Amino acid sequence: MTDSVISETLLDNLSTAVLQLNEKMHIRYANHAAQALFERSLGLLMDYPIYQFISTSSLDIERLKHSMEQGESFSDSEVELTFLDGRHTQADVSVTSMRELNRSYLLIEIRLVEQQKKISQDNHQWAQQQAAKELVRGLAHEIKNPLGGIRGAAQLLEKELHSEELKEFTGVIIEQSDRLRNLVDRLLGPNIRPKFNWYNVHEVLEKVCTLVNLDPSHSISIIRDYDPSIPDLYLDQDMFQQATLNIVRNSVQALMQYPEIKGEIRIVTRIDRRVIIHGVCFPLCVKISIIDNGPGIPAELKDTLFYPMVTTKAEGSGLGLSISQTLIGHHRGKIDVESWQGKTEFTLYIPIERKDPEK
Incomplete structure (x- = not known):
């Protein structure tokens, strides 16, 4: 077996999708994992621009062109990819700038985010959300207690006032206190037991x-x-x-x-x-x-x-x-x-x- 055949066999046995793009951003090579990712054979991928198969991506095409022009390599995690058939996936992407026979190429490696990683991210986000909610609830309780005192004091003051003009000010205090109390109640969430x-x-x-x-x-x-x-x-x-x-x-x-x-x-x-x-x-x-x-x-x-x-x-x-x-x-x-x-x-x-x- 020649070195090129061995290299191609190794690439085809990788679980990582590997693409080679030329200066026009056209696909010049795609291993088996890349063909499976795009759900197209090599013949249907070759010589076509990569963004003909992707409707949207959080990886900007201009960034790829800049990498090609400047000879720079980069990696990006959790890239959102949406294919023309509506499929949607998240991947870690590495881009390597290459030069061969006075021509520039990009080698793109696409590693799909594994289910276990997604589960870990979900758990981390859930923990953060719970921590944020507890912080907000604690703050809401701290606001609610003095708010009741402010409203009560305004009501007592209103009874002592004889001027309707001054009562307008206490009315504003009571009205705004009620508005804040309603907001705090919504922040605290439902306070009734579920009825299953x-x-x-x-x-x-x-x-x-x-x-x-x-x-x-x-x-x-x-x-x-x-x-x-x-x-x-x-x-x-x-x-x-x-x-x-x-x-x-x-x-x-x-x-x-x-x-x-x-x-x-x-x-x-x-x-x-x-x-x-x-x-x-x-x-x-x-x-x-x-x-x-x-x-x-x-x-x-x-x-x-x-x-x-x-x-x-x-x-x-x-x-x-x-x-x-x-x-x-x-x-x-x-x-x-x-x-x-x-x-x-x-x-x-x-x-x-x-x-x-x-x-």
């Missing part, structure tokens, strides 16, 4: 769809794709409905900012197996996907999306998604999100119980 019972998940989702469709301010289509084989779930119906409604309304508000887009929201239900939720493996879960065709979530917000007070809306409180995560947490479930240009998908996982979990 067995429900058909689709009946609850239909109530959410009805509420959204009754809103005359938009003309966004709600598309259902339900799996009728899903058994009844052990839910607090009001909590689950509120959590889902918050997410769907978020999608509606995002789509309304771009009237040129024919807005669609798809609600898909499926059964998923062996789902790991905060370190616990559940054999069966219902998977509820809420998918919109909007502009996507800004990259700088993805890691903090479920934190309290994080929002992209000018008049938003940033509590809707945080509350949804808490409410789904009461069901031992979780919410995942994936987003890129043209698609945002929130996925709710709820364990399927075979008997009353409290018995």
